[in-house]
Amino acid sequence: KNEVEQSPQNLTAQEGEFITINCSYSVGISALHWLQQHPGGGIVSLFMLSSGKKKHGRLIATINIQEKHSSLHITASHPRDSAVYICAVPEGPIIQGAQKLVFGQGTRLTINP
Amino acid sequence: SQTIHQWPATLVQPVGSPLSLECTVEGTSNPNLYWYRQAAGRGLQLLFYSVGIGQISSEVPQNLSASRPQDRQFILSSKKLLLSDSGFYLCAWNTGTNYGYTFGSGTRLTVV
Numbered sequence: 001k002n003e004v005e006q007s008p009q010n011l012t013a014q015e016g017e018f019i020t021i022n023c024s025y026s027v028g029i030s031a032l033h034w035l036q037q038h039p040g041g042g043i044v045s046l047f048m049l050s051s052g053k054k055k056h057g058r059l060i061a062t063i064n065i066q067e068k069h070s071s072l073h074i075t076a077s078h079p080r081d082s083a084v085y086i087c088a089v090p091e092g093p094i095i096q097g098a099q100k101l102v103f104g105q106g107t108r109l110t111i112n113p
Numbered sequence: 114s115q116t117i118h119q120w121p122a123t124l125v126q127p128v129g130s131p132l133s134l135e136c137t138v139e140g141t142s143n144p145n146l147y148w149y150r151q152a153a154g155r156g157l158q159l160l161f162y163s164v165g166i167g168q169i170s171s172e173v174p175q176n177l178s179a180s181r182p183q184d185r186q187f188i189l190s191s192k193k194l195l196l197s198d199s200g201f202y203l204c205a206w207n208t209g210t211n212y213g214y215t216f217g218s219g220t221r222l223t224v225v
Contacts, residue, residue, distance in 0.1 A: 043216040096164040098145035
């Protein structure tokens with residue numbers, strides 16, 4: 001069973017700060033997902049990456065497959081970035097194209113103005 | 114474009130009452146469909162997934178069941194709700210392991 005750990009669990013920062021959220025997993029994977037959960041509960045998929053780095057606006061996700069570690073960075077953070085950020089990795093066999101995800105506990109990010 | 118609809122957004126139900134949550138996907142064919150639950154203070158847990166009409170796989174024993182009567186419709190049900198069924202229920206879909214997941218907006222269920 002893949003164990004997924006995120007750190008920190010909670011993070012409070014001032015607007016404009018550079019944010020880093022970390023995710024480690026125990027079993028090798030094909031791809032890792034970063035998700036954003038807003039206070040209302042809805043979840044948005046931010047990235048799916050299997051190697052290297054991806055960038056979307058002020059968000060950057062990196063992954064090191066050998067070290068089983070991924071980071072999510074937010075540059076020039078803004079109060080609207082306040083949310084729970086969750087990493088997830090696939091687990092188990094692929095059955096007809098479907099594979100379940102195992103989720104980290106999430107990192108609650110609060111950006112103060 | 115592909116969209117996913119999930120309703121209702123919020124639900125308060127008494128213990129022992131039935132439950133039916135519906136999820137529909139638009140803009141894609143033969144998606145893999147998933148039901149996840151997030152209990153208070155805990156991470157997301159997979160409840161059911163489906164790779165096709167009438168094909169349901171259950172991940173954890175529980176008081177819930179799922180059905181897929183149509184290609185793009187996924188229903189989560191219970192005959193008699195328990196207090197422990199309270200939580201945030203999310204529907205999601207993808208079309209293979211090379212593609213990301215799309216999540217619905219979720220249903221917050223409170224069993225009283």
